[in-house]
Amino acid sequence: MGAFLEFRPLDEGSVIEYIKGVPALSSKLALGKNEEDITVKEVGDGNLNFVYIVSNNSVGYSFVIKQALPYIRCIGESWALTKERAYYESEALKEQGAITKGQHVPQVYHYDHTMSLIAMRYLEPPHIILRKGLIAGIEYPLLAHHMAHFMAHTLFFTSLLFRSTTHHKRHVAKFCGNAAMCRHTEQVVFSDPYQISQYNHWTSPYLDHDAEVLRHDNLLKLEVADLKSKFCERAQALIHGDLHTSSVMVTHDSTQVIDPEFAFYGPMGFDIGAFLGNLILAYFSQDGHVDQLNDRKSYKEWILKTIEDTWNLFYNKFIALWDEHKDGAGEAYLSAIYDNPELQLLVQKRYMTDLFHDSLGFGAAKMIRRIVGVAHVEDFESITDAVKRANCERRALDFAKTLLKDRKKFEGITEIVSAIQEF
Amino acid sequence: MGAFLEFRPLDEGSVIEYIKGVPALSSKLALGKNEEDITVKEVGDGNLNFVYIVSNNSVGYSFVIKQALPYIRCIGESWALTKERAYYESEALKEQGAITKGQHVPQVYHYDHTMSLIAMRYLEPPHIILRKGLIAGIEYPLLAHHMAHFMAHTLFFTSLLFRSTTHHKRHVAKFCGNAAMCRHTEQVVFSDPYQISQYNHWTSPYLDHDAEVLRHDNLLKLEVADLKSKFCERAQALIHGDLHTSSVMVTHDSTQVIDPEFAFYGPMGFDIGAFLGNLILAYFSQDGHVDQLNDRKSYKEWILKTIEDTWNLFYNKFIALWDEHKDGAGEAYLSAIYDNPELQLLVQKRYMTDLFHDSLGFGAAKMIRRIVGVAHVEDFESITDAVKRANCERRALDFAKTLLKDRKKFEGITEIVSAIQEF
Ligand SMILES: Nc1ncnc2c1ncn2[C@@H]1O[C@H](COP(=O)(O)OP(=O)(O)O)[C@@H](O)[C@H]1O
Ligand SMILES: Nc1ncnc2c1ncn2[C@@H]1O[C@H](COP(=O)(O)OP(=O)(O)O)[C@@H](O)[C@H]1O
Ligand SMILES: [Mg+2]
Ligand SMILES: [Mg+2]
Ligand SMILES: [Mg+2]
Ligand SMILES: [Mg+2]
Ligand SMILES: [Mg+2]
Numbered sequence: 001m002g003a004f005l006e007f008r009p010l011d012e013g014s015v016i017e018y019i020k021g022v023p024a025l026s027s028k029l030a031l032g033k034n035e036e037d038i039t040v041k042e043v044g045d046g047n048l049n050f051v052y053i054v055s056n057n058s059v060g061y062s063f064v065i066k067q068a069l070p071y072i073r074c075i076g077e078s079w080a081l082t083k084e085r086a087y088y089e090s091e092a093l094k095e096q097g098a099i100t101k102g103q104h105v106p107q108v109y110h111y112d113h114t115m116s117l118i119a120m121r122y123l124e125p126p127h128i129i130l131r132k133g134l135i136a137g138i139e140y141p142l143l144a145h146h147m148a149h150f151m152a153h154t155l156f157f158t159s160l161l162f163r164s165t166t167h168h169k170r171h172v173a174k175f176c177g178n179a180a181m182c183r184h185t186e187q188v189v190f191s192d193p194y195q196i197s198q199y200n201h202w203t204s205p206y207l208d209h210d211a212e213v214l215r216h217d218n219l220l221k222l223e224v225a226d227l228k229s230k231f232c233e234r235a236q237a238l239i240h241g242d243l244h245t246s247s248v249m250v251t252h253d254s255t256q257v258i259d260p261e262f263a264f265y266g267p268m269g270f271d272i273g274a275f276l277g278n279l280i281l282a283y284f285s286q287d288g289h290v291d292q293l294n295d296r297k298s299y300k301e302w303i304l305k306t307i308e309d310t311w312n313l314f315y316n317k318f319i320a321l322w323d324e325h326k327d328g329a330g331e332a333y334l335s336a337i338y339d340n341p342e343l344q345l346l347v348q349k350r351y352m353t354d355l356f357h358d359s360l361g362f363g364a365a366k367m368i369r370r371i372v373g374v375a376h377v378e379d380f381e382s383i384t385d386a387v388k389r390a391n392c393e394r395r396a397l398d399f400a401k402t403l404l405k406d407r408k409k410f411e412g413i414t415e416i417v418s419a420i421q422e423f
Numbered sequence: 424m425g426a427f428l429e430f431r432p433l434d435e436g437s438v439i440e441y442i443k444g445v446p447a448l449s450s451k452l453a454l455g456k457n458e459e460d461i462t463v464k465e466v467g468d469g470n471l472n473f474v475y476i477v478s479n480n481s482v483g484y485s486f487v488i489k490q491a492l493p494y495i496r497c498i499g500e501s502w503a504l505t506k507e508r509a510y511y512e513s514e515a516l517k518e519q520g521a522i523t524k525g526q527h528v529p530q531v532y533h534y535d536h537t538m539s540l541i542a543m544r545y546l547e548p549p550h551i552i553l554r555k556g557l558i559a560g561i562e563y564p565l566l567a568h569h570m571a572h573f574m575a576h577t578l579f580f581t582s583l584l585f586r587s588t589t590h591h592k593r594h595v596a597k598f599c600g601n602a603a604m605c606r607h608t609e610q611v612v613f614s615d616p617y618q619i620s621q622y623n624h625w626t627s628p629y630l631d632h633d634a635e636v637l638r639h640d641n642l643l644k645l646e647v648a649d650l651k652s653k654f655c656e657r658a659q660a661l662i663h664g665d666l667h668t669s670s671v672m673v674t675h676d677s678t679q680v681i682d683p684e685f686a687f688y689g690p691m692g693f694d695i696g697a698f699l700g701n702l703i704l705a706y707f708s709q710d711g712h713v714d715q716l717n718d719r720k721s722y723k724e725w726i727l728k729t730i731e732d733t734w735n736l737f738y739n740k741f742i743a744l745w746d747e748h749k750d751g752a753g754e755a756y757l758s759a760i761y762d763n764p765e766l767q768l769l770v771q772k773r774y775m776t777d778l779f780h781d782s783l784g785f786g787a788a789k790m791i792r793r794i795v796g797v798a799h800v801e802d803f804e805s806i807t808d809a810v811k812r813a814n815c816e817r818r819a820l821d822f823a824k825t826l827l828k829d830r831k832k833f834e835g836i837t838e839i840v841s842a843i844q845e846f
Contacts, residue, residue, distance in 0.1 A: 160652065160656070165602060165605060165609060166603070168655070169599040169600075169602040169605070170599070170602070173596040173597075173599035173600070174596075176592040176593070176595055176596035176599070177592075177596070179588060179589050179592040179593070182588060182592070183587075183588055183589060183754075186588060186754060191757055194760045195760045218763075218765060218766045219769075221760060221761065221766060221770075222766070222769050222773060225755065225756060225761070225770055225773075228754075228755065229583065229755055232588055232591070232754065232755070233583070233657050233658050234656050234657050234658075235656050235658060236656050331609060331651075331655065332651065332652055332655070333648060334614055334618065336618040336619070337614060337617045337618045337638075338644065338648070342641060343644060343645070346641060346642075347644075347645055347648055350645060350648075350649070
């Protein structure tokens with residue numbers, strides 16, 4: 001018996017059959033000895049793919065099998081999406097894993113191109129999806145530090161601050177193959193929220209007017225076009241491409257980034273903005289989660305502090321990597337030209353300011369699409385009272401619009417935190 | 424006898440042997456009947472490659488054979504450069520030819536990958552290299568119109584204003600293969616002029632101080648870094664990549680763009696800037712060509728008018744293409760979102776202003792590198808009096824520095840023309 005020769009969607013039953021044909025996996029699982037101890041559980045609560053936890057309960061060992069089907073899971077076969085995305089996800093996982101020395105990315109055990117399937121480390125309990133932790137009001141003291149580390153390292157080491165253009169262009173070309181996933185983002189982030197689209201929805205009727213105003217906001221659409229063109233044209237670094245708070249699994253001391261199936265060479269700010277924007281969404285959703293036991297006041301402060309710390313730590317780590325590698329092969333700032341302290345400060349300030357503004361713009365766009373677009377976030381969806389939910393969403397939406405339009409007026413992250421507090 | 428099975432550098436003798444093995448070419452030339460009527464002449468006055476004019480004098484028919492060798496012709500084998508560039512040149516010639524309906528690009532008759540060789544239409548006399556015409560003081564009444572047409576069409580139709588991102592990313596990936604040529608540009612345009620480099624030279628000793636000041640101009644180097652990052656990262660359109668006045672052949676009524684071996688998906692402003700920047704170089708060189716018969720005053724006015732017309736005609740043609748295709752497949756501004764006259768004006772104004780500033784920046788960078796970098800221009804080199812030459816070059820250099828640093832302060836091309844006149 002060998003691996004499957006043709007693509008076949010798996011289910012909980014056929015997963016074991018599949019594993020039997022893949023020695024690397026069946027031996028990992030000690031399969032063959034006590035087959036009755038093996039359990040398979042489908043846990044994919046994500047939007048796109050199927051995720052199976054495969055466990056040998058007698059030895060207490062598990063791994064995860066993730067399979068891409070040629071459509072979007074939460075919509076169904078009517079919204080086709082290439083299963084080739086699994087290839088880019090596995091390549092990105094490997095690259096990000098290598099860059100972060102396995103600290104913040106689950107290890108890939110096996111990739112099967114025919115089956116569009118990745119086997120990877122199981123992020124065992126108490127790992128949970130960060131978004132769920134944020135809804136539950138749990139503080140993660142290392143989150144900002146870890147995410148800053150993940151982003152600073154993955155973005156720096158795949159950019160021209162570190163790489164030669166030869167190396168860079170080879171990788172850019174490879175990830176151009178993930179164009180279908182980019183097109184999905186172009187549509188759901190940069191287009192659909194600003195036009196009538198069958199998949200759009202919002203807390204109706206409360207936000208009907210807001211959604212309509214958005215579609216007629218010329219200044220906003222002018223800025224969205226700039227962001228979209230950056231997304232489509234600027235190959236700045238290998239970005240995760242979907243770095244919201246459901247792509248992060250956490251415990252008190254571990255932070256793991258999963259699900260980089262949208263990875264490609266794009267603008268760094270798209271990742272940073274995705275993460276920060278989703279924290280801002282979490283912030284604005286907190287009032288909907290207040291109950292008699294918890295007024296969420298101090299938790300809201302913690303979220304704001306995490307936003308601030310993430311950017312500041314990212315900034316410092318990124319600059320430290322830059323300083324450390326300034327005499328390396330990075331094509332962007334050759335040391336013979338830029339190696340004087342005053343100039344180095346000048347170029348770093350310019351670079352980081354541009355990146356900050358990009359991050360704010362992309363973050364805002366990601367917030368907007370979660371309120372009036374196709375895919376919403378549990379932070380708001382779990383607020384059962386529709387009026388309450390709409391009020392939280394409207395504040396987030398209005399803040400995002402301001403952020404997107406005025407992003408270049410903000411000089412630092414403390415100004416953002418103040419703006420959120422005063423909003 | 425067949426085509427050559429291995430790469431071999433041709434010379435005037437072996438060109439005929441080569442053609443004999445390629446039926447498409449030998450029949451075109453009516454070779455075989457009167458072999459004694461065939462002449463081969465090497466005319467490559469360019470920097471990089473060998474160009475042969477092959478003629479059958481009895482039938483009055485000629486074509487051109489261009490061959491890339493694995494090094495830079497004007498430097499020698501010490502500066503290696505991949506001969507794969509011939510592939511990208513032939514692909515770009517075909518694409519630009521198709522887009523401009525053969526009006527402004529010589530037709531490709533034959534491409535031989537093994538031999539890194541292109542056979543193309545011979546641009547017969549009175550076609551001359553535009554730069555030589557500019558040095559001779561010849562006016563070309565249709566030049567601005569033709570170049571605006573070439574640039575508007577080739578840039579618009581290969582951008583996301585016209586194309587889907589699927590189509591775009593496929594082409595971007597292909598031209599990533601021309602990375603070696605991009606690296607050459609990165610070095611000679613964006614790096615070498617700002618550092619000590621063995622190949623740099625200038626009119627010494629007169630410009631020694633100017634060259635040194637340049638290497639220590641922090642604000643200039645800050646801006647150059649921005650331009651370089653755009654050049655390396657932004658896949659806006661298929662650009663020619665080397666669109667100076669020696670890549671254009673002209674007669675009174677014909678304008679032909681040759682030599683796109685540097686083609687790749689990059690920022691549009693790099694092409695527009697190359698052309699305009701070289702016209703500005705031509706302008707500043709005119710005082711060195713004054714003699715008793717010609718004070719060059721009216722010719723300088725004609726150059727300025729050509730600069731102004733080129734941009735204005737480009738602007739109008741580009742916008743006309745945009746309006747014409749606004750309901751097409753272009754991903755950048757979907758008509759459902761941007762189809763209202765006020766917003767359309769707003770986005771076009773923003774797009775064209777950004778493109779204008781990019782063009783000024785790249786144009787200025789291209790001017791600078793022609794004065795203190797490795798490859799100079801005949802406009803200045805043909806001024807035999809070194810003091811005179813240095814004075815012309817210094818004015819051009821100083822103007823370029825201002826243009827590069829202050830490019831975003833200029834709102835339109837008339838301001839540029841005034842700035843040149845007042846300089
Ligand atoms: N390596 C893993 N360890 C544990 N759980 C995982 C792992 N990968 C995915 N999951 C679970 O499966 C869910 C969906 O996975 P994800 O990669 O986000 O798929 P999708 O692309 O469909 O969003 C996650 O929210 C998480 O609960
Ligand atoms: N199609 C052509 N018809 C006539 N002359 C040509 C043609 N192509 C090139 N030449 C001549 O050969 C010279 C070098 O060609 P070019 O393509 O610019 O080579 P390089 O890449 O070495 O600069 C041109 O300056 C021109 O004089
Ligand atoms: Mg997911
Ligand atoms: Mg996913
Ligand atoms: Mg460096
Ligand atoms: Mg040439
Ligand atoms: Mg050339």
